[in-house]
Amino acid sequence: MNRNELALTDITDSIRKLSAASSTNKQVSALLNQSFEGKVFSSENAGRIRSVVETLTFYRNIFFDYRMHYIILGVDGTVYSVTDGIDNSTYFGKQFSESVCRQDWYHDFMESQEVSRWVIPCTYNDKGVFKGEGDNPRDEDFILFIRRIRDYNSQKFLGISFVSFPTENLSQILIPYEGAAMALFNEEQRLVYANEDADLFHDISVNNMDLLLKEHDGYFHYTVAEREYLINYVTMDSSGWRLVNMVPLDKTTEAVDKLYSAVTTMMILLAIGASVVCLAMYVYVNAPLNRLILKISSINIGGTVLSDVEGVEGCARPVIGIVEAEHEINRMVDYIEKLSAQAIKQKEIEQNLRYEMLRAQLNPHFLFNTLNVIKWSAMISGAGNIADMITSLGILLENTMNRGEEEGPLREEIRVAKAWVEIKNWALKNRIQIHADVPEVLEDFQVIRFFLQPLVENAVFHGMEDVENGEIWIKAEQYNGRVCVTIQDNGIGIESEVLDEILKELDVRQKRRNVTGIGLTSIHELMKLKYGPDYGLYIESKKNIGTKVYVIFPDWGGMDVENNDCG
Template identity: 25%
Template sequence: MKLAARDRFPFTRSVKSRMIAILLLSSILPLALLGFVSYSSFHSFLQHTLTSGIQQNVDKELTGIDNILKNLNFASQQLALDGVMVKDIQRYMTSDDIFQKQESMKNIQDRMALINYSSPHVGIITILDGNRQMLFQNYPSNERIDLNRFPLLVEAKGVSYQAPHLSVDKYGSVTDPPVISVSRKVTDYQDRDLSFYVYIESNFQSMKQLFQMQQYGEVAAHLLLNDGNRVLYSENDALYAPGSVYPANGEGGKAAGGMRFIAASEQGWQLVVLLRGDAFKAEMTSWLVKFGTIGLFSLALGFLLAIIAWRTIYRPLQTFRREIEWMGDSRIIRPRRLMKLIEFDDLLGRFYRMRDRVFALLEEIEWRERARSRIEVEKLRYQINPHFIHNTLNTVQVIAKVHKQEEIVLLVTYFTRILHYNLGKEGVFVHVKDEINNLRDYLALQQIRYGHAFQVELDIDPAAEENTLPRFVLQPLVENALYHGFRNEDGVISVAIVRETDGGIRIDVSDNGIGMTEETVAALLQEQPSGEGRKSGMGIGLAFAHRLIRTYYGEQRGLSIHSRVGEGTRLTIQIPAQPLEGMEHDSDLAGR
């Protein structure tokens, strides 16, 4: 069964956790996007700038090697192409005169010293015979030099350019810096035995200064390749051993274990520089550390802002909660509190107005309940067992029939029907026609009682007969008119019921009796009538009818009385088509 999102992620069910998550995401996402864009841009810029700078250095190194080779070649030309020097060398090789040899030796050594002094890159200068045995040298060197063992970088115009190799220094060691050299053969085509070789190598400082590690910011490995991409010199034998073929797959870029940069000379040989990329990685690491620090600071700041925002919302929410709890637990109205935040103060103000309204409604409900209880008490005080009354009346009716007292029988019959109607259990609301039938029984009973001494006129709108009204509303009105009209021998009571346009009905009960004063009218509608009204029983029914109408149709409804002394009285009730909501099935006030 799949769990709902709120069950799988319970931390999202609180406002606090959601606010923290939203604020953290609002901090992380822009930072992540900014970091991605800046990382890409910085990486591209740094790589382009770094590779461009390194490539320029490699080109400079290539130019430096080429300049050294040119300088060495120029030095060799001063010995091999100078006719005087060539004659001195050949005379030294062929003469048996010791003085001539010494003179030739002196001239040659002076020239070698001059070359060494005037050429900054020249180191050891040697002149070898045809068997490559040492003839002259400016510094102690090996007696025999095998020129074929030196890696040949390029050969042009009879000059061999050798890649870096160990010096021919007689006292040198394998730890000495490598040197580059040139060699050329001076051939005497008339006498092959007079041919000789000139070998010149660079000094130790030339290559050492040229291949500086500091200019790349990290350890660099140099390779020299001939025009066939064969490695002649390598500072990283583990990766590219001398004699191996270098893979020619581009001018530069990534190489095994790092980066590579290539520069090619006009003669076809190439210089390759291999880097591990430590400088590039160091720059990127530095950027990542700074960005990570800023990111952590942003996250901490976002979390702090989330806590502050939560506290800003949490305190008003707590105030709302306490006010609601206090409202539910107590009816005491506490002083109003303000949050000094416009939005929350507005909501809190609405809550306080709602609270006051709720308390007012509760008080109104309690008042209604008290009124309802009083009515129930009144009902219980005046209630008589209906079965006892009916049985007693039936007994009276039987006795009257036995004694042939038809008037008494008729009187008891009317009274029994009236009593059954008023104490009926059909409900509070009855149709107008049922109320009229009960009124006719009541009038017939009263006419028997008073000997037909009054006149009643009924004007009932047929359209109103199906309307409903509370039981026992009409009889108290007629009873009041009968009481006042009965004092006049020509008393007339008019009862008119009409259906109005809104679906309700209007009841008018009027008489031509003696009328009432304003004080008497006001006393009639009181809960407890006093004075003459109480003694005669007048007013109890009117107060009941007035209260009944207001209970079921609203406080704005009720009984209105218009009366003048000597002119009569008119009682008016307007009953809407429907009672108040929730009162349709109420039977608490129905007579039982």
């Protein structure tokens, strides 16, 4: 029913568009505004009529390719029409205008305030005379749509447009199911069209329509002349018309019987085919399956052949079924999984040892250099200010000896770095200043312990040897699920060749036997082991401007900040 409903809706929409085109065309309005002043047969009036008819023909060709009548009745009595199958359109128009003016529905429309109306069904003959007026042997049923025409600007009433669509055209549009009958009822439950004998729909028309067709659409069983039908109906939203489809129930069951027979035959053929396939699998699958088991059993893992392993013996013997093959393969897979688990465990142990070795490599380095600073500061400055240095040393030792914790808050790392700079300034005569810019939300962010102090130490030893007023800035930012800690100095920078070598060492994990190699490479490897290959150190440097080291951590908090300078 949906396809027929869409087709009928398309037709009614085209009729409305065709009628509206004449009502909104300024040229038609202007021509209808001209009065012929009683000169019916004047050349001016003929030209006016011809212009309107040409416009109607243009619109008719755009919207329609079915036989139809398109008529305009002006208020001055003039008839303008485009007709199909009418021999004398002038005579037809005159008779049509006289006959339509005698119709009750026309007078009712003219007296109402309606802009348009459907008249369905509407019957008149090829002479233009409506049903009920004299002898009409050639009456034809139409779906008629009428609309008032008004001046585009002044809204002056100019006439009525009639668009008549022969109901026989519906046979080309409404296609019922095979062996079914289809009918169209108007909103008053009157039969408009039926593709078979209209008597078939008599019982469900005027007397029973409201009782049977209660819903917007649906279906039910109904018996006519001792024959049972399945009735399917739908109501068109735009017009209120109903499409009713009557399918004989025996036709429906006939299709089901054929389907049942076809499905039964297909199932038998499938069962036979499945039996043949199963037999072929049983005969031909076992041979390659045995070869596969034999191949797996001969795999050498760590110098051990699977067939020689306790609990897997006998796996090389031939099997005679898929169940036995599954059992043998499962035994071998269990052993392979056992070896894999051992390999993974061994890898984790090696990784943990490597991690601890890297951590152990960092801590003695810090303590050794701190003690040297205190020694030379005492020799140069005397014992008066040693207490301040010992306080700073205490901060370093407190963090160094706390070996049980792998991570700590970022503020503690900054505190350690500042303590180291304070100690170092006794030897450098306060030439180094350190600044920290860390948002409050990141002060407790967990980082690898002792990652910051070696980077600050490298900045002092390798970048500020001859700098009078050294500055070190520590900054922390969040971006794209990461936290970037930046260590920037105003030192002498790194030459491009040396920087390339350092970056190469970070990439291939080569260790140089100097302070830079120990600090940068160890921290870089430590972070990659702990967090993954996407994290670690990134270095930028320009000669005589300074060096910037980015330390990238994963942001487990998941907060993003768009504005940042971390790459």
